[in-house]
Amino acid sequence: MLDRETAREQVLQAAEALFYAQGVQAVGMDAVRGTSGVSLKRLYQLFPSKEALVLQFLERRDTSWRQALARYVDTHATPDEQVLAVYDWLHQWFSEPDYRGCAFINSFGELGGISTAVADQARHHKQAFRDYLAGLVEATGLPQELADQLNLLAEGAITTSAITGTPEPAHQAREAARLLMQAHRQTEKVDTQDAQDTQLTH
Amino acid sequence: MLDRETAREQVLQAAEALFYAQGVQAVGMDAVRGTSGVSLKRLYQLFPSKEALVLQFLERRDTSWRQALARYVDTHATPDEQVLAVYDWLHQWFSEPDYRGCAFINSFGELGGISTAVADQARHHKQAFRDYLAGLVEATGLPQELADQLNLLAEGAITTSAITGTPEPAHQAREAARLLMQAHRQTEKVDTQDAQDTQLTH
DNA sequence: CCCGGGGGAGAACGTCCGTTCTCCCCCGTG
DNA sequence: CACGGGGGAGAACGGACGTTCTCCCCCGGG
Structure with a gap:
C-alpha cells in the first residue's frame, strides 16, 4: 500500500x-x-469530490508554474534581462511536446461559467502573474503601465502558441517587449527634455 | 410550425x-x-448530432465576429486609425454585459484536446484574424512583424479582460499598439539615417 | 369527409459518470 | 493462530445526457 x-x-x-x-x-x-x-x-x-480534486490541481499548478518562472528569471542579472527572460522561459514552456496552453485559461473557458471557484482560481493566478511582472518592471524604473502591456503580450503568446502549435509567439512577444521598453525610455527622455525646455524659456 | x-x-x-x-x-x-x-x-x-451543431455554432461565430470587426474598422479613414480602431472595437466587445472571452479559445481549451475539428476551427479563426491585422499593417507601410505583435496584444487583451472582468485591457493594448507603431517608425528612420550617414561619409 | 404525413411533446433507451457499497484479501496485533 | 480493520477491485446506484421512438394532433389534398 x-x-x-x-x-x-x-x-x-x-x-x-x-x-x-x-x-x-x-x-x-x-x-x-x-x-x-x-x-x-x-x-x-x-x-471529497471531483470538484475538490480539480481545485487542488489548479492550486498546485499555480504555485509550481510561478515557481518555475521565478527560478528561471532569477538566473538573470539586470532588471531588463529579467523582463526579457520571462519570454525566454515562455518559449521553453511552449516547446514542451504536449503544451496545450494555460491550464487556467482552459479551465476558465470550460468551467468559469458554471463554477465560481474555478473562475476565482483563474483570477488569482493571473493576478499573481501580473503582480510578478509589476515587480520586475519596478526594478527597471520604467512606468507601471508597462507591466500591463507586458502582461498582455505574455497572455497573447500563451494562447496563440497553444492554438497555432508553434513556440514562435514567445519570440514575437519578446521583441515587442523590447521595443516597448525602448519606447517608454524614449518617452521619459522627451518628457524630461520638455521640462528642461520649459524651464529654459522662463 | x-x-x-x-x-x-x-x-x-x-x-x-x-x-x-x-x-x-x-x-x-x-x-x-x-x-x-x-x-x-x-x-x-x-x-445530425451535437458535434455538428457545435461546429456550425463556431463557423457562424467566426464570420459574424470578423464581419462586425471589419465593419467598425472600415469607418476609420487612415491606416493608423484603422489599426487602433481594432482595440476600440475590442473595448466595446469586452463591455458587453455577458462577455466571457473568445468562444474559440474557450472551445479550444474545452474540446481541442479531444476533437480535432474544434481545434481546426480555432486555428482557422485565429489565422483569419492575424491575416486581417496583417492587411491593416500593410496599409500603414510598417513592417509585417508588427502584425504578429498587434495580434498578441489583442489576444492577450481578450483573455485578460475575460478573466478579470473589466474592459480595461483593451485600452492598455491600444496604448501598447500605439507605442509599437511609433517604435517601428523610429527604427525605420534610424535605419534610413544610418544609410544616409554612410553615404555622406563616402 | 377521409386519409396520410409532418411535426410537437416528451417518454424511452443506452451509455457514461460521480459516488458509494460489497466482498475479499492482507497484515499487524494479542 | 485468531481476528479486526484498512485497502483493492470492481459492481452497483442514481442521475444526466445524446439520440431515437411513440403517440397524438393538425392540416392539406382528394
Missing part, C-alpha cells in the same frame, strides 16, 4: 496530466484511478 | 448563447430545445 502523502501526490500528478491534456469534463474519475493507480475508495478519502 | 430556415436560425442563436455562456459540455440538447423552442425531433433533422 502507498503512504497517504505519496498516494495524494500520484493522484495529483495523474489529474494534472489528464485534465491538462483533455480538459476537465472529458476526464472521468475512473481515468484518474487508472493513471494514478490509486483505488476509487482511497481517491475519495483523499479528495 | 416554423420555416426550416428560421428554425435553424433560432437553434443556432440559442446554441450560441448557451454554449458561450456555460461552455459546450455543460449544455445539453434539452437546454438547446428549451431555449430555441425547436423540438428535439426537428433539431436532429437540422443537425
Whole structure:
C-alpha cells in the first residue's frame, strides 16, 4: 500500500496530466484511478469530490508554474534581462511536446461559467502573474503601465502558441517587449527634455 | 410550425448563447430545445448530432465576429486609425454585459484536446484574424512583424479582460499598439539615417 | 369527409459518470 | 493462530445526457 502523502501526490500528478491534456469534463474519475493507480475508495478519502480534486490541481499548478518562472528569471542579472527572460522561459514552456496552453485559461473557458471557484482560481493566478511582472518592471524604473502591456503580450503568446502549435509567439512577444521598453525610455527622455525646455524659456 | 430556415436560425442563436455562456459540455440538447423552442425531433433533422451543431455554432461565430470587426474598422479613414480602431472595437466587445472571452479559445481549451475539428476551427479563426491585422499593417507601410505583435496584444487583451472582468485591457493594448507603431517608425528612420550617414561619409 | 404525413411533446433507451457499497484479501496485533 | 480493520477491485446506484421512438394532433389534398 502507498503512504497517504505519496498516494495524494500520484493522484495529483495523474489529474494534472489528464485534465491538462483533455480538459476537465472529458476526464472521468475512473481515468484518474487508472493513471494514478490509486483505488476509487482511497481517491475519495483523499479528495471529497471531483470538484475538490480539480481545485487542488489548479492550486498546485499555480504555485509550481510561478515557481518555475521565478527560478528561471532569477538566473538573470539586470532588471531588463529579467523582463526579457520571462519570454525566454515562455518559449521553453511552449516547446514542451504536449503544451496545450494555460491550464487556467482552459479551465476558465470550460468551467468559469458554471463554477465560481474555478473562475476565482483563474483570477488569482493571473493576478499573481501580473503582480510578478509589476515587480520586475519596478526594478527597471520604467512606468507601471508597462507591466500591463507586458502582461498582455505574455497572455497573447500563451494562447496563440497553444492554438497555432508553434513556440514562435514567445519570440514575437519578446521583441515587442523590447521595443516597448525602448519606447517608454524614449518617452521619459522627451518628457524630461520638455521640462528642461520649459524651464529654459522662463 | 416554423420555416426550416428560421428554425435553424433560432437553434443556432440559442446554441450560441448557451454554449458561450456555460461552455459546450455543460449544455445539453434539452437546454438547446428549451431555449430555441425547436423540438428535439426537428433539431436532429437540422443537425445530425451535437458535434455538428457545435461546429456550425463556431463557423457562424467566426464570420459574424470578423464581419462586425471589419465593419467598425472600415469607418476609420487612415491606416493608423484603422489599426487602433481594432482595440476600440475590442473595448466595446469586452463591455458587453455577458462577455466571457473568445468562444474559440474557450472551445479550444474545452474540446481541442479531444476533437480535432474544434481545434481546426480555432486555428482557422485565429489565422483569419492575424491575416486581417496583417492587411491593416500593410496599409500603414510598417513592417509585417508588427502584425504578429498587434495580434498578441489583442489576444492577450481578450483573455485578460475575460478573466478579470473589466474592459480595461483593451485600452492598455491600444496604448501598447500605439507605442509599437511609433517604435517601428523610429527604427525605420534610424535605419534610413544610418544609410544616409554612410553615404555622406563616402 | 377521409386519409396520410409532418411535426410537437416528451417518454424511452443506452451509455457514461460521480459516488458509494460489497466482498475479499492482507497484515499487524494479542 | 485468531481476528479486526484498512485497502483493492470492481459492481452497483442514481442521475444526466445524446439520440431515437411513440403517440397524438393538425392540416392539406382528394
